[in-house]
Amino acid sequence: MQRYILRKKNQITLINAILIVLGFFGRFALDNMMIFNVSLIIASILGIAPIAIQAYQALKVKVVSIDVLVTIAVIGALLIRNYEESAIVTFLFLFGAYLEQRTLNKTRSAIKELTELAPESALKQMENGEFEEVDVDDVDEGDILLVKTGAKVPVDGTVLTGEGHINEASITGESVPVSKAIGSEVFAGTILENGTIQIRADRVGEDTTFGRIIELVEEAQDSKSAAERFIDRFAKYYTPAVLIIGALVWLFTQNVSLAITVLVLGCPGALVIGVPVSNVSGIGNGARNGVLLKGSEVINDFSKVDTIVFDKTGTLTMGNPEVAEKEFYGEDIEQTLGYLASVERESDHPLAKAVLKDIGETTFYPVEETEVVKGGGIVAKVDGHRIAVGNVALMEKENVVLSEEVRKDVERFEKNGNSLVLTAVDGELKVLMGIRDQIRPGVKQDLQRLKKLGVKNLVVASGDNQGTVDLVASELGLTEAHGNMLPEDKSAYIEKLQDEDQIVAFVGDGVNDSPSLALADIGIAMGSGTDVAIETSDVVLMNSDMSRLPHALGLTKATARNMRQNIIIAVGVVVILLTGLIFSNWVNMTIGMLVHEASILAVILNGMRLLAYRL
Amino acid sequence: MQKATIHLESLACPSCLQKIESAVKGLNGVDKDSVKVMFNSSKVRVEFDSEAVTIEAIEKAIEDLGYPVIKSKVRSA
Numbered sequence: 001m002q003r004y005i006l007r008k009k010n011q012i013t014l015i016n017a018i019l020i021v022l023g024f025f026g027r028f029a030l031d032n033m034m035i036f037n038v039s040l041i042i043a044s045i046l047g048i049a050p051i052a053i054q055a056y057q058a059l060k061v062k063v064v065s066i067d068v069l070v071t072i073a074v075i076g077a078l079l080i081r082n083y084e085e086s087a088i089v090t091f092l093f094l095f096g097a098y099l100e101q102r103t104l105n106k107t108r109s110a111i112k113e114l115t116e117l118a119p120e121s122a123l124k125q126m127e128n129g130e131f132e133e134v135d136v137d138d139v140d141e142g143d144i145l146l147v148k149t150g151a152k153v154p155v156d157g158t159v160l161t162g163e164g165h166i167n168e169a170s171i172t173g174e175s176v177p178v179s180k181a182i183g184s185e186v187f188a189g190t191i192l193e194n195g196t197i198q199i200r201a202d203r204v205g206e207d208t209t210f211g212r213i214i215e216l217v218e219e220a221q222d223s224k225s226a227a228e229r230f231i232d233r234f235a236k237y238y239t240p241a242v243l244i245i246g247a248l249v250w251l252f253t254q255n256v257s258l259a260i261t262v263l264v265l266g267c268p269g270a271l272v273i274g275v276p277v278s279n280v281s282g283i284g285n286g287a288r289n290g291v292l293l294k295g296s297e298v299i300n301d302f303s304k305v306d307t308i309v310f311d312k313t314g315t316l317t318m319g320n321p322e323v324a325e326k327e328f329y330g331e332d333i334e335q336t337l338g339y340l341a342s343v344e345r346e347s348d349h350p351l352a353k354a355v356l357k358d359i360g361e362t363t364f365y366p367v368e369e370t371e372v373v374k375g376g377g378i379v380a381k382v383d384g385h386r387i388a389v390g391n392v393a394l395m396e397k398e399n400v401v402l403s404e405e406v407r408k409d410v411e412r413f414e415k416n417g418n419s420l421v422l423t424a425v426d427g428e429l430k431v432l433m434g435i436r437d438q439i440r441p442g443v444k445q446d447l448q449r450l451k452k453l454g455v456k457n458l459v460v461a462s463g464d465n466q467g468t469v470d471l472v473a474s475e476l477g478l479t480e481a482h483g484n485m486l487p488e489d490k491s492a493y494i495e496k497l498q499d500e501d502q503i504v505a506f507v508g509d510g511v512n513d514s515p516s517l518a519l520a521d522i523g524i525a526m527g528s529g530t531d532v533a534i535e536t537s538d539v540v541l542m543n544s545d546m547s548r549l550p551h552a553l554g555l556t557k558a559t560a561r562n563m564r565q566n567i568i569i570a571v572g573v574v575v576i577l578l579t580g581l582i583f584s585n586w587v588n589m590t591i592g593m594l595v596h597e598a599s600i601l602a603v604i605l606n607g608m609r610l611l612a613y614r615l
Numbered sequence: 616m617q618k619a620t621i622h623l624e625s626l627a628c629p630s631c632l633q634k635i636e637s638a639v640k641g642l643n644g645v646d647k648d649s650v651k652v653m654f655n656s657s658k659v660r661v662e663f664d665s666e667a668v669t670i671e672a673i674e675k676a677i678e679d680l681g682y683p684v685i686k687s688k689v690r691s692a
Contacts, residue, residue, distance in 0.1 A: 006681040061637035101627040222653035
């Protein structure tokens with residue numbers, strides 16, 4: 001019976017509303033007080049039933065809930081024969097609860113979308129070799145699974161046979177299909193867009209990357225900051241306190257109407273729900289945009305950040321040097337490039353790799369008498385020619401004449417921050433290449449956005465040599481650049497900044513820099529989605545995408561602002577109602593309930609704005 | 616000890632949390648410190664001694680308050 005009533009709450013609300021309308025129709029259109037009273041009494045009793053049941057259940061586990069306050073207030077109103085107020089208050093309360101549910105589901109939708117991406121079934125190879133559909137919970141590590149076009153990859157695994165393209169948006173937030181072949185890793189929750197593959201399950205269920213992301217996001221949306229924990233504790237004693245105050249008011253004034261009004265006004269709605277609503281919307285927005293924010297404490301801290309420290313130039317640059325500029329001198333360039341590639345093919349120096357990559361397809365020649373000149377380059381015999389590949393010092397040693405034109409080019413290349421690779425054939429300079437680690441596209445704009453959002457210092461603390469670091473810093477307009485830093489130097493540096501009362505965020509990949517990630521007020525991991533960094537950091541940028549960083553910062557600022565607005569709305573409403581009650585007589589039970597429910601909806605709707613936040 | 620994650624129909628009022636928490640904590644065999652009711656994800660996490668109390672009993676305690684349980688997952692902890 002109890003459960004039946006609770007399940008039919010929505011229908012009860014509707015009947016309640018109809019009865020109230022009927023009552024007022026009877027009174028004002030038909031001038032019939034009988035209809036008015038009877039329908040409002042029925043409406044009150046119907047309406048109070050589910051509320052009273054909830055109140056009773058709460059009292060049974062020794063909790064004084066809002067339901068208790070409302071139940072007492074409505075019964076009080078019935079006793080003093082104020083049927084109008086008792087009926088309307090129950091309606092407002094029920095209808096408010098209905099709207100709360102609907103709108104709250106909206107704020108949670110972003111995260112729900114994420115969890116609904118979780119795979120549910122898998123095609124598993126049985127003992128007889130056939131594939132059968134099973135629940136994803138029944139898949140164990142080591143099982144062989146078949147994934148068909150359009151299906152979700154059920155677990156993290158390795159491709160055994162077949163190939164195809166996989167959309168990894170659920171893990172990386174990046175919906176560009178990634179091609180997978182034998183030996184590639186695939187992740188649960190990603191979608192095979194074409195092809196058919198068989199995979200071996202490596203990690204299942206909550207251990208998969210996707211499972212961990214979901215768990216983290218779910219924990220994050222329900223994690224509480226110190227302020228929220230205070231509000232929770234406050235709310236626990238607040239409701240019983242309101243009950244006592246109501247009783248005292250009644251004792252001293254003997255005014256039942258005033259006492260029950262106090263009960264209704266005292267309902268703590270918006271205050272308790274306001275902050276969690278902002279939180280869940282903000283985190284939901286992040287989850288949709290490739291930013292994992294681990295809880296409301298993180299949101300608060302990050303929104304106040306002063307300094308962002310980047311752990312290495314590799315975060316800002318492509319991480320692999322490329323040929324940025326080149327000049328050719330003389331004839332037979334095609335052939336020279338073939339010689340150059342043949343020599344560089346023997347070397348695993350990063351510059352050599354960059355050169356090879358730049359030349360691409362070419363004719364290779366056998367290389368003889370290779371001689372590595374330390375700090376200079378390589379000299380070798382190719383196709384009967386003496387080939388020297390290396391820096392300016394090597395050219396001088398080989399007595400290669402550098403013309404005025406070449407010297408100018410060399411100077412220009414160096415100024416642009418290139419490492420130089422010169423190629424001479426039989427003592428004649430043919431090719432000059434400038435190689436540098438390129439700035440990731442868009443990084444400069446991203447950093448400017450961060451500055452615009454109020455970050456005072458952008459610092460790079462890198463293990464690279466000071467020259468490289470300075471160059472990157474000046475190109476990107478960073479505030480400070482520190483080179484030659486060991487991991488312990490970085491954490492010492494962060495400590496120094498914190499001693500200067502700065503709030504420091506550290507952006508790193510989390511493997512060797514975990515001390516710094518942990519030490520910084522906000523540890524930001526550039527996770528490819530599989531890293532342990534996900535566990536140790538406070539913020540994770542999926543797919544190692546720097547461009548998410550400004551969005552993350554803007555979002556935390558917006559969320560923190562949203563929380564403050566909601567607290568102001570909640571407290572403001574209570575203050576206005578109480579002043580109204582004390583100093584005037586426009587506040588009655590119905591208005592109290594109306595304003596109370598309206599304030600709850602206001603904070604939920606305000607929180608929902610965050611779902612649409614864009615930088 | 617067993618570890619359970621109980622999915623509920625979405626929770627709307629913060630006072631539901633208090634109610635569910637008190638009800639689950641009140642059961643014998645439930646590790647009181649482990650009870651965690653998560654408002655936004657509408658889930659209850661709890662550790663319990665499977666010899667003293669069953670998952671069904673925990674579910675019933677929650678459902679009796681008027682919060683339908685969608686499904687529970689139990690793992691040994």
